[in-house]
Amino acid sequence: MSETPIAISALNDFLFCPVSIYFHKLAQQEDDMLLKGESQLNGTNAHKNSDAATYSSKKSMLQGMGVYCSEYDLYGCIDTFDTERGILTERKRKVRAVYDGFVFQLYAQCFALREMGYTVSKTRLYSMLDNKTYDISLPEDNPEMLIKFKKLIEDIRSFSMQGFKQSNSSKCNSCIYEPLCSFSVKTSGG
Template sequence: MDDYIAISLLNDFIFCPYSIYLHNVYMESDESQYHAAPQTMGRIAHKTVDEKKTTNGKGDLVSVSVCSDEFRIFGKIDLYRYSSKTLIERKYQLKNIFRGQIYQLWAQYYCLCEMGMKVEKLAFYEISTNKMIPVPLPGANDREEFVSFLCMVRKYNPSSDININTNKCRHCIYCNLCDKNRIENVYI
């Protein structure tokens, strides 16, 4: 399982591949060194799912570990509703849906399908607005794009140069710990 990728890292990789390296460096340290308000809100939002305290229908799957040997990915789903065959990813707030978030949902979808579950719908649930946002199921071209993306993640070398995007860097939780930039974090 050395080359299996955690589903939770897919969006982070698109945001900044180097942030995954920094996450691994600092993961044993005090989170207060680098966590900011968005991560704290996200953790709180996920708490009800992680502790399986969310309201759900009888027999729905909540916070279940999933894995795909075909794609060599693993992670957890937030919610699968048997009644509507819908896979739901909960987010506290969604001003935009980023490609990495779509990849995370697709990854969960592919895992469930490989595990024999029938998934007919995908959606994000925005907790702050109590709004369900449907997402189309991935097609053949989406699958190719996803496989290509996973190859890129596996080939990434943290010693390579990164494109510094000052707006992204300012909002990165590792900004002040990063050796690739000299930008101040907006969360200070």
């Protein structure tokens, strides 16, 4: 492990805005609950059962387990993994779109589980509010996305806030860290 392993959750945060991962870290160090907006809080609640290992009592179902991937130096938690069927599932409160960040989080979890000796044969997202499941190709079955995943990790490692400019005001308009952020380009009506 390097001195700065990357949190799996940061993969999605970084794609939203690179600066947000710094605020996310700060928020975790302070009081996680204080800085989480309603939608993120709901996202947390989507994991509540798995974090408490109560989603299923089946012994073959791993839930909320901490994982580490040495190949990419990533750490985090899986949501649920069915060891019998090899199905890795990440539940979200509501999947409005299959964002690349969601896919990359599954890739990271998949790689970590495989390093631990598990066989991952299927990955999927589950949208809890509308009870929809989205099958996601395994990393080896989607070379284009795998290249993007590797590039994202390189981008995170080489990112410097110096010289960063946010150009998408709609992101700032919906960003929970906006009041604290000197990079904000929030529009007055946003």
